Amino acid sequence: MAIATYGSCFAQHVSRALIRAGFNWLDCEPPPAGLSLDHAGAFGYRQFSSRTGNIHTAAMLRQWCEWALAGSEIPAEIWYEGARLIDPFRPRIEPDGFGDRAELLAARTSTLAAFRASVATADLLIFTLGLTECWRHRDGHEYPLCPGTAGGRFDAELHHFVNQDYPAILDDLNRSIALMQRVNPGLRLLLSVSPVPLAATAGPDHVVVATTYSKSVLRAAAGAVAAANAAVDYFPSYEMITSPVGQGRFFAANQRDVTDQGVQFVMQQFFRAIGHQPGIAARGADPDAADAVICDEEMQAAFGQSA
Amino acid sequence: MRLCIIGNSHIAALKGGWEAGVKAEFPGIRPTFFGARGGGLTRLMVRGGILTSDDAKIRSDLAFTSGGQMGIDPGLFDAFLVYGLCRNVNLLVRNYGAGYSRQVLEAALLDYWAATSLIGVIRKLREITTLPIHAGASPLEAALGEAGAATTNHVRFLDASNRQVFALLDAELIGQPVETIVNGDATALAFASGSTRLAVGAGNDLVPHEAGETRHMNADFGARWLRSFLTGLSPG
Numbered sequence: 001m002a003i004a005t006y007g008s009c010f011a012q013h014v015s016r017a018l019i020r021a022g023f024n025w026l027d028c029e030p031p032p033a034g035l036s037l038d039h040a041g042a043f044g045y046r047q048f049s050s051r052t053g054n055i056h057t058a059a060m061l062r063q064w065c066e067w068a069l070a071g072s073e074i075p076a077e078i079w080y081e082g083a084r085l086i087d088p089f090r091p092r093i094e095p096d097g098f099g100d101r102a103e104l105l106a107a108r109t110s111t112l113a114a115f116r117a118s119v120a121t122a123d124l125l126i127f128t129l130g131l132t133e134c135w136r137h138r139d140g141h142e143y144p145l146c147p148g149t150a151g152g153r154f155d156a157e158l159h160h161f162v163n164q165d166y167p168a169i170l171d172d173l174n175r176s177i178a179l180m181q182r183v184n185p186g187l188r189l190l191l192s193v194s195p196v197p198l199a200a201t202a203g204p205d206h207v208v209v210a211t212t213y214s215k216s217v218l219r220a221a222a223g224a225v226a227a228a229n230a231a232v233d234y235f236p237s238y239e240m241i242t243s244p245v246g247q248g249r250f251f252a253a254n255q256r257d258v259t260d261q262g263v264q265f266v267m268q269q270f271f272r273a274i275g276h277q278p279g280i281a282a283r284g285a286d287p288d289a290a291d292a293v294i295c296d297e298e299m300q301a302a303f304g305q306s307a
Numbered sequence: 308m309r310l311c312i313i314g315n316s317h318i319a320a321l322k323g324g325w326e327a328g329v330k331a332e333f334p335g336i337r338p339t340f341f342g343a344r345g346g347g348l349t350r351l352m353v354r355g356g357i358l359t360s361d362d363a364k365i366r367s368d369l370a371f372t373s374g375g376q377m378g379i380d381p382g383l384f385d386a387f388l389v390y391g392l393c394r395n396v397n398l399l400v401r402n403y404g405a406g407y408s409r410q411v412l413e414a415a416l417l418d419y420w421a422a423t424s425l426i427g428v429i430r431k432l433r434e435i436t437t438l439p440i441h442a443g444a445s446p447l448e449a450a451l452g453e454a455g456a457a458t459t460n461h462v463r464f465l466d467a468s469n470r471q472v473f474a475l476l477d478a479e480l481i482g483q484p485v486e487t488i489v490n491g492d493a494t495a496l497a498f499a500s501g502s503t504r505l506a507v508g509a510g511n512d513l514v515p516h517e518a519g520e521t522r523h524m525n526a527d528f529g530a531r532w533l534r535s536f537l538t539g540l541s542p543g
Contacts, residue, residue: 032407033398034419043411099409110406 004049004122008056008130010194012047017267029114044093050114053090056130058172059142065179068115075141079152086151119180130194132164132214161202169221189232191222195241237266310338311384317391318342319505324529333537342505343368349424353434371508381436390443392425397447400492403460420472440478449499449521452489484535498528
């Protein structure tokens with residue numbers, strides 16, 4: 001069974017667990033020969049099935065599907081940082097930016113082809129929803145990070161905050177799935193919600209309230225899509241980590257990151273559910289357990305306004 | 308010129324090529340070979356200004372291949388060639404035609420060379436000598452193919468390696484002769500025919516590699532490599 005993974009930073013844990021467990025995890029945009037695992041991660045390789053960077057929202061997933069699967073044109077916007085160029089739709093993919101426009105566009109073309117290949121060849125695509133809050137251009141396109149955090153300049157005339165609601169998320173998920181299944185009619189999808197709480201909110205509420213709203217809406221939308229589509233299922237990673245039954249022990253000391261133990265617990269249930277044995281590697285046996293997950297929200301929090 | 312040639316099993320091709328005819332073409336060159344199979348040369352260490360090993364087997368291999376020297380004394384040579392001691396060079400060459408960004412390519416190249424014994428040996432050698440150090444990567448894996456294909460990616464790999472890695476060690480990476488390359492990133496299969504194990508005084512010295520061997524090259528390849536290298540080293 002070929003499995004593709006996309007989504008928020010928690011989805012990177014899913015990718016790694018699948019690789020370690022020996023699944024046929026689709027790496028449709030592999031790193032170059034010689035590149036170390038650490039550097040591969042820093043350049044956005046082997047995090048997801050193509051080099052999209054984090055896809056936090058259903059709307060961003062729809063954008064990638066429209067660009068890669070439906071031939072929609074990607075906005076021409078590029079961010080300039082001195083002599084370096086940043087791709088606004090995956091601003092952390094090249095730690096120091098691209099050298100020139102041709103290089104950036106070539107890399108983007110490569111990722112669009114790889115995204116399409118991953119959808120076309122996967123038997124199962126796992127998508128982890130992370131956020132409802134996002135920043136958009138007045139022309140409608142969405143950014144994974146607020147302009148001005150990992151590149152670009154915030155312009156109040158051009159950029160605005162959106163906290164996505166249930167109908168919009170439902171619509172974006174359904175449109176994304178329709179586009180994917182048009183390319184691959186046999187594709188099955190597994191939706192989950194990241195248990196990682198918001199680091200900050202751009203809305204008026206306290207971040208705890210904002211987190212509850214965000215996760216509740218995402219959870220409800222994922223459940224509704226799964227209930228209405230036989231090819232879609234919901235996997236309760238969010239509940240496993242955040243349920244009071246867990247007594248908070250799956251959260252790290254910063255009360256936000258999910259511990260390795262939590263990730264392993266979630267993935268063990270996942271593997272058990274699909275009948276995979278013997279499960280993931282024993283605790284502590286993972287050579288890359290210490291690898292940093294690239295979490296855009298932390299970047300946003302570092303430069304943004306905390307609640 | 309007293310030339311010190313250090314390497315793993317791949318120097319068997321150079322030794323064979325030297326003895327098969329290159330020797331007569333370059334009477335001014337006096338090579339001494341220091342070899343050990345596999346990753347044995349990772350056990351080299353600097354001791355008293357000499358490159359040697361705390362492993363008796365490695366010292367024995369060095370002595371056998373060099374004709375009696377259990378360590379490499381830089382005072383006995385005029386230049387050095389460190390050869391082989393790396394893997395999958397063809398994959399690195401292919402990186403250059405695969406659309407990766409310059410930053411990614413640079414990171415991959417640095418990571419690759421940092422992990423090789425070739426660079427490890429050169430670093431240790433550089434600790435004890437300021438004399439010229441040349442390097443030759445392990446041959447591109449052999450394949451059936453067409454000669455004359457563009458070797459642009461091979462050239463880009465060499466240029467980038469020299470600029471980013473070897474120049475910093477005041478060393479130079481020498482490319483594989485173009486006439487041995489097919490498909491732009493492989494060695495012509497004919498050069499992998501009849502390759503033999505490095506003679507280190509063991510029971511299977513000079514025993515031919517198994518049929519289907521594609522990583523080790525024969526004496527003809529070694530002769531061409533040396534001829535190309537030595538011609539560049541001492542023009543005229």
